[in-house]
Amino acid sequence: MRVPVRSSLERIEEYKPGKLVKGAIKLSSNENPLGPSPKVIREIVESIGEGKLNLSVYPWERKEEELKDEILRYIGVGTARKRKENIAIGAGVDGVLDTLVQIFIANDAEALIPVPTFSLYESLVKIAGGTPRYIKRKWGEDFSIPVEGLISACNEKTKMIFISSPNNPTGNCIPEDEVREIIELVPEVMVVIDEAYVEFADSSLLNLVTEYENVLVLRTFSKAFGLAGLRVGFAVIPEWLAIYYNKVSIPFSVNSVAITAAIAALRDKEHLRRSIELVKRERQFLIENLQRFFEVYPSEANFVFVNVSPAKSSEVYDALMKKGIIVRDCSSFRGAGDSFIRITVGTREQNEKVVGALKGISL
Ligand SMILES: Cc1ncc(COP(=O)(O)O)c(C=O)c1O
CATH class of the missing domain: 3.40.640.10 (Type I PLP-dependent aspartate aminotransferase-like (Major domain))
Structure with missing residues (x-):
């Protein structure tokens, strides 16, 4: 027989971390593209x-x-x-x-x-x-x-x-x-x-x-x-x-x-400075390029928040995944609706790939 657990646990959903797929570009967990010092x-x-x-x-x-x-x-x-x-x-x-x-x-x-x-x-x-x-x-x-x-x-x-x-x-x-x-x-x-x-x-x-x-x-x-x-x-x-x-x-x-x-x-301090500089520069690159086809919001973090409507975030997520790029489908965030994705700022090469892939999807 199963032993009863605390009733409050029935209301809780498991935390689902950003996916890790071998060979894919992971822009779903807001990690540092330079890695540690x-x-x-x-x-x-x-x-x-x-x-x-x-x-x-x-x-x-x-x-x-x-x-x-x-x-x-x-x-x-x-x-x-x-x-x-x-x-x-x-x-x-x-x-x-x-x-x-x-x-x-x-x-x-x-x-x-x-x-x-x-x-x-x-x-x-x-x-x-x-x-x-x-x-x-x-x-x-x-x-x-x-x-x-x-x-x-x-x-x-x-x-x-x-x-x-x-x-x-x-x-x-x-x-x-x-x-x-x-x-x-x-x-x-x-x-x-x-x-x-x-x-x-x-x-x-x-x-x-x-x-x-x-x-x-x-x-x-x-x-x-x-x-x-x-x-x-x-x-x-x-x-x-x-x-x-x-x-x-x-x-x-x-x-x-x-x-x-x-x-x-x-x-x-130098590695920290490099990491911050890269994120600020590449964040700007992502925003400027993505706002040509989507609504992109100003960001003070190492990710950008993108409204992909009229598409659904899950469709865009799947389409990017097929191209080997993982972003965050924000429909899992309470109150975020079903048309937002979050993209971690990556290296220039990664960002160019995500912009290219999203351009294809937006057309
Ligand atoms: C707002 C916020 N706080 C905390 C964390 C987790 O931080 P840590 O890795 O230090 O547990 C995250 C992770 O994505 C986050 O987005």
Whole structure:
């Protein structure tokens, strides 16, 4: 006989990652086309080879401290949040989010999620037994968040608000004055700002963490640093939250190879600069070329959001797949309709191929 599982799990859909097909161009998961810094690879190989990194022992606390120091140097936040206590690390932003949701969401709690957006927020809230409530972004306009609607949806059960900025999949950032308004109007709600793509944007909201106690900012090594396979992310949090984060997070969830790699990645500023430069240049190339036959939206991330109507996103996805190119069919995003695709910015060669393929489809 099957043992009954928690009833909240019946409402949850499995996370479906971007497909990986041998030989195909994968532009579906917003990864870094340059890959990680060669210095990172060298550091991992040499550290293991020389025995500096001993894989038979649990990750060393000192190494984790070193990573936090390096992160503090990288983000360079103001005096109020400059301590290692303000940095919470985890197995990717996904891992950090998992811990955060467990801290704030119990049965009956609610979380507000402006959609369409990254689907993990809603899954984690449901897994924890809470209820996600969805606020539709200004659709077909600039995909901004209707602040009044968001605030009026808050009640005493609301514990978290998830804001992806730049937003996946629409690519836009939330203006600082709007997020400030949200933070100030609901001081008893934790405002989570997910800046997984911020390195490709013109501005960050990180400074808000130094001013308010109910906001935190998430960052990742998976995008601009090209380390998605190693799973490292972090949050900049107010000090009071660190105690709970340390209680709830799984010990050693970031492995020692990942810690070593993240430190080396932060030290190779040149590779980071190259990655950002490539994305900004190639994003412009994609937008300029695709907007000749589709509606393409401005993007501050390493992907572009494209309206392929009157075609259906699933048809375009299939047609591209047949040509060996994988993009994201956004119909899987709650509230994104059935005519949007998301294309990760690739190398010039990859982008030319996707433009050529889409041109054929649009005719
Ligand atoms: C908005 C957003 N946050 C977080 C993540 C996951 O980041 P990580 O690889 O650090 O878990 C993604 C991945 O695509 C994302 O789009």
